[in-house]
Amino acid sequence: MKSVMRSLRILEAVAQQQPVTVGELAKHFGLPKSTVQRTLVTLREAGWLRASRGDTTRWEIGARVLAVRPAALQGSSLFAAAREPMMRLRDAVNETIHLSVLDGLQSMVVVDRADCDRAVRTFHQIGDTSPLHATAAGKAVLAHLRAGEVAEVLARGLQGYGEATITDPDLLRAELEQVRRDGYAVNRNQFRVEVCAIAAPILERDGTPLAAVAVSMPDSRFDPDRLPELGRTVAETAAEIIGRRLG
Amino acid sequence: MKSVMRSLRILEAVAQQQPVTVGELAKHFGLPKSTVQRTLVTLREAGWLRASRGDTTRWEIGARVLAVRPAALQGSSLFAAAREPMMRLRDAVNETIHLSVLDGLQSMVVVDRADCDRAVRTFHQIGDTSPLHATAAGKAVLAHLRAGEVAEVLARGLQGYGEATITDPDLLRAELEQVRRDGYAVNRNQFRVEVCAIAAPILERDGTPLAAVAVSMPDSRFDPDRLPELGRTVAETAAEIIGRRLG
DNA sequence: ATCTCCATGCCACATTGTGGAACGGTGTGC
DNA sequence: GCACACCGTTCCACAATGTGGCATGGAGAT
Numbered sequence: 001m002k003s004v005m006r007s008l009r010i011l012e013a014v015a016q017q018q019p020v021t022v023g024e025l026a027k028h029f030g031l032p033k034s035t036v037q038r039t040l041v042t043l044r045e046a047g048w049l050r051a052s053r054g055d056t057t058r059w060e061i062g063a064r065v066l067a068v069r070p071a072a073l074q075g076s077s078l079f080a081a082a083r084e085p086m087m088r089l090r091d092a093v094n095e096t097i098h099l100s101v102l103d104g105l106q107s108m109v110v111v112d113r114a115d116c117d118r119a120v121r122t123f124h125q126i127g128d129t130s131p132l133h134a135t136a137a138g139k140a141v142l143a144h145l146r147a148g149e150v151a152e153v154l155a156r157g158l159q160g161y162g163e164a165t166i167t168d169p170d171l172l173r174a175e176l177e178q179v180r181r182d183g184y185a186v187n188r189n190q191f192r193v194e195v196c197a198i199a200a201p202i203l204e205r206d207g208t209p210l211a212a213v214a215v216s217m218p219d220s221r222f223d224p225d226r227l228p229e230l231g232r233t234v235a236e237t238a239a240e241i242i243g244r245r246l247g
Numbered sequence: 248m249k250s251v252m253r254s255l256r257i258l259e260a261v262a263q264q265q266p267v268t269v270g271e272l273a274k275h276f277g278l279p280k281s282t283v284q285r286t287l288v289t290l291r292e293a294g295w296l297r298a299s300r301g302d303t304t305r306w307e308i309g310a311r312v313l314a315v316r317p318a319a320l321q322g323s324s325l326f327a328a329a330r331e332p333m334m335r336l337r338d339a340v341n342e343t344i345h346l347s348v349l350d351g352l353q354s355m356v357v358v359d360r361a362d363c364d365r366a367v368r369t370f371h372q373i374g375d376t377s378p379l380h381a382t383a384a385g386k387a388v389l390a391h392l393r394a395g396e397v398a399e400v401l402a403r404g405l406q407g408y409g410e411a412t413i414t415d416p417d418l419l420r421a422e423l424e425q426v427r428r429d430g431y432a433v434n435r436n437q438f439r440v441e442v443c444a445i446a447a448p449i450l451e452r453d454g455t456p457l458a459a460v461a462v463s464m465p466d467s468r469f470d471p472d473r474l475p476e477l478g479r480t481v482a483e484t485a486a487e488i489i490g491r492r493l494g
Numbered sequence: 495a496t497c498t499c500c501a502t503g504c505c506a507c508a509t510t511g512t513g514g515a516a517c518g519g520t521g522t523g524c
Numbered sequence: 525g526c527a528c529a530c531c532g533t534t535c536c537a538c539a540a541t542g543t544g545g546c547a548t549g550g551a552g553a554t
Contacts, residue, residue: 005293012315023531062317063350064259127310129310268501279544
C-alpha cells in the first residue's frame with residue numbers, strides 16, 4: 001500500500017522538521033508538491049496533523065498521536081514508576097539516564113530521558129532505536145529472554161558497528177550469562193564509538209523483561225574501577241522501578 | 248485518500264484494543280478481513296505495528312510512534328519540567344493531576360497524569376481530548392489567547408454538555424476575564440457531570456498559552472470554601488513549571 | 495476423522511490515487 | 525512600480541493501485 005507507507009513517512013518527517021512547509025517536504029522526498037499536499041490534508045482530516053499556530057502554511061504534529069502508545073506504556077505505569085528513580089539516579093551519578101523498552105524482539109527504543117548538566121554528554125532522542133546485541137539496555141533485556149527468543153535474535157545475525165561489537169553468538173551467550181550474574185550489562189563503544197553505558201533490566205513479575213534503565217556516558221568518563229559500584233547503583237534503581245510498578 | 252484514512256483508524260483501534268486479532272478488527276469496522284489484514288501488514292512494514300510477543304496472530308503498537316510527538320513536547324521540555332511539580336501538587340491535595348496541551352485551537356489533550364490514591368477518582372486517559380470552553384484546563388488557556396483566536400473558537404459555537412456548560416459567548420468572555428484576574432479557572436460539571444477541576448495556564452515567555460495543569464476531583468469532594476486556597480496552590484504549581492521550563 | 499473457525503494468499507476489476515500543468519497570492523530585486 | 529520568482533493550492537485525464545470475494549491451509553473442538 002504505497003500511499004499509506006508514504007503517508008507515514010511524511011508524518012515522521014513532519015515530526016522531525018516541524019513546523020514544515022509543503023515545499024520542504026516535497027524537496028525532501030523528491031515528490032510532486034501536489035502529492036505531498038494531498039497527503040498532508042488527509043493526515044489533517046484524520047487529526048494527526050494540523051496547521052502551525054504561527055504560520056498557517058506550516059504543518060505540525062497534532063495531539064492525536066498521544067492516544068496511540070505501545071501496550072507497555074498504556075496507563076503509563078512503567079513511565080510514572082520510572083520517573084523519580086531515574087531523576088535520583090541522574091542526580092547521584094550526574095550522567096544522562098535513559099529508559100528503553102523492548103520493541104518486539106527487534107530493538108530497544110528510548111522512551112524517556114533524564115539529562116545530566118555536563119557540557120559533554122551523550123545524546124539519544126526519545127523514539128531512537130538501537131540493536132539488542134550491541135547496547136547495554138539491549139543486553140540487559142536479552143539476558144532475561146527465553147532461550148528460544150534469544151535464538152531467534154541470534155538467528156538474524158549480529159551486525160557489527162565497529163571494533164568492539166560482539167558478533168560471535170557464543171561470545172554473546174557467555175556475556176549474557178555474566179550479565180545475569182552481575183545484575184547489570186555494560187556497553188563500551190559497541191554501538192556508537194565513544195559512547196558507553198551500564199544498564200539493568202526491568203522485569204515483569206513472571207520474569208519477562210520489559211525495559212531497561214541505563215546510565216550513558218562518553219568513553220572519556222568511563223572508569224572501569226568504578227564499574228561494580230555504578231552497576232550496583234543502576235541495578236538498585238531498576239529494582240526500585242519494578243517495586244513501584246508492581247505496587 | 249481512503250486507504251490512508253482507514254489505516255490510521257485501524258492503527259487507533261489497535262492502540263485501544265491491543266493485543267488484537269485481524270478478525271476482531273474486521274468485525275469492529277465491518278470490513279473484509281483481507282482488507283484489514285493487508286493494512287496491518289503495511290503498518291508493520293512501516294514499523295508502526297508488530298505481532299504480539301505472546302500470540303503472533305495478535306497485533307500491538309510498535310515503538311516507532313514514540314518518535315512522533317507534538318512540537319510542544321519535543322525534547323520533552325514541558326513534560327520533564329512538569330513532572331516533579333505535578334507530583335508535589337498531587338501529594339499536597341491528594342487528587343488526580345492532569346497536564347493538558349492545547350491542540351491547534353481545537354481542544355485540550357491530556358499528555359500526563361499523576362493519580363491520587365483515593366478509591367473514588369476521576370479518570371482521563373492520556374491522549375483524551377476535551378473542548379476548550381467546557382473544561383478548567385481549556386478555559387485557563389482560552390483566557391490567555393489573543394482576541395482573534397478567542398473569536399475563532401467562539402465562532403465555531405459553544406456546544407453544551409449538560410446543565411452547567413456555558414454556551415453564551417458573552418457569559419464566557421466575562422468568565423475568562425475572571426480567570427485572568429484569579430489566575431486559575433474552575434469547571435464544575437460543565438463537561439462531564441460529577442467531575443470538577445481547577446486549572447492554571449502554562450505560558451510561554453511571550454505570554455502565549457501552551458498548556459494547563461489541573462486538579463481534577465469528583466463533585467462530591469468539591470468544596471467552594473476551599474476554592475481560593477486550592478486555586479492559589481494550582482497557580483503556584485503552574486508558575487513553578489514555567490520557571491523550570493524557561494530556566 | 496470431520497467440522498468449524500481463523501489467519502493468510504490470490505487475482506480480475508474498477509475505484510483510487512497520481513503528478514503535470516495551471517492558478518492566485520506574496521515578496522523581492524531591478 | 526513593474527516583472528519575476530516562488531510558494532501553496534486546485535484541477536483532471538489516465539492508469540496504477542487497492543479492493544474484497546474466494547480459495548487455501550492450519551489449529552482446535554466435537
